[in-house]
Amino acid sequence: MADKVLMKGNEAIAEAAIIAGCRHYFGYPITPQTEIAAYMAKRMPKIGGCFLQAESEIAAINMVYGVASAGLRVMTSSSSPGISLKGEGLSYLAGSDLPSLVVNVQRGGPGLGGIQPSQSDYFQATRAGGHGDFRMIVLAPASVQEMAELTVKGFELADKYRMTSMLLADGTMGQMMEPVELASLKVNAAPEKPWATNGTKMQRAHNITNSLSLVPEELEQLNFARYERYAEIEANETMYEEYLMDDADICIAAFGIAARVSRNAVDEARRQGIKVGMIRPITLWPFPTAPFKAAADHVKSFISVELSMGQMIEDVKLASECRVPVTLCNRAGGMIPTPEQVLDAIVKANNGGER
Amino acid sequence: MKEYKHITLLCGHYGSGKTNVAVNMAFELKKQYENTAIADLDIVNPYFRTRDSEKDLAEAGIRVICSKYAGTNLDAPALPPEMYSITEMKDMKSIVDVGGDDRGALALGRLSAAIVAEGDYEMLMVINCHRPLTRDAESTLEVMREIEAACRIPFTGLVNNSNIGRETTAETVLDSAEYAEEVSRLSGLPVVMTSVREDIAVELCGKVNNVFPLKLQKSIV
Structure with a gap:
């Protein structure tokens, strides 16, 4: 049959x-x-896997903790309010250096x-x-194909660095639904996990996964070591996409669905002779600081396009060291900016802030 | 043009294109029959609803029967009280857009006794071989049986809506004929129509029987 299937983003993540x-x-x-x-409920029993609808989000994240401890690839998914419930578990996973994939398909909030x-x-x-000093690798897909690719990548990075990867998508x-090619997905098998609590077979000492530390000096050392690992991730795992940035006077910063909307606006602005480009972070943490820093050398302003009251804009300001103005073009509460709204913001920025 | 019964029911696997086919059918039915309605009985998916096309439907004079909560933030499995007019009003012909899979078809069970007793209906299964869980005839049959068990109305025909979104070509549709025929053979039901995007329908003229052009198509970002 056909190589491509027509999938919802959510289904692509599951498969x-x-x-x-x-x-x-x-x-x-x-x-x-x-x-x-729903997809997992249908597929898992057919391939010898385990689908379990937990009694709550909190139970689900703690089940993830258990399977991650045993050294197997495991995931949970939710949307915004459910992710808040998982917060404690995310912190415990971090404190125990356990790999997992957590998916957040965001919806309007708060509450x-x-x-x-x-x-x-x-x-x-x-x-x-969650609480405490920790990071998650945060991946932001902008197409259904990328939903699939970054899911695989999320598992691999989680295993490599013994931490949680979060796939941060949104309701759109x-x-x-988009065509997806799954046959092309390349998967690196999970590495050896000598720390896993999967049975000593009477051949090694007991492994323990735990986030409780009784000695503050030791807890400090664990935090230091974890942040050394984070520095390695910042140096090696940053992902982003640049679009028409070479000669850009204005730079759009946008991820996920906002980047798709913005791309249409960039194309239209280019037709009108405005030199605008876009940097699309694919990893939100680690944030792609370098391209924004470089762009600040030649653009006259940044526009952060977001489906929020302005959150990534803070990272754009930090990365560009506030050398040029950074403005916000946004909708909130479940609304999506239109290409026209973004185009308006571009025109305004091109006129030095005047419409 | 297709002859429409009193009630035309559209069921199928989640995401096979039921709503799109239903909305386009309602426009065709309206051309043949004055008192036309489209009913949205989806209790599963709060998105991509008949209501999204409400303006176009209302302008064409097609009655829209849909929960007032569809497309809002209230994610409740609500049914519109007007749904009973589908069976009660004998002078009104309806296209009924049922929710996906067996879970979606469950809501139809409320009307099944009246529909079956009257016997003036078509129960169509919308199929798409490019959806991951109905890629072959066997898995499609499995979904059909689950839907029939949930709503207690046997299927009477198939709508081949095999497509791969914006990448669909005439080739995609031609290639799906074998799959549709296999579903037809296994189920003993006819392929009533092959629904395709309007621009492709022209290319399929003379190559595929009963091509149904989908004029109204919702675009994505």
């Missing part, structure tokens, strides 16, 4: 996880990511919010997934 060797999925339904659980798409969990994902990315 890619299976391709990546994930045989354990724990979750609790919440719009707009429920298709991940119960709404079921329409949003990017307002950027701070939560890149700054404070989760719900939209």
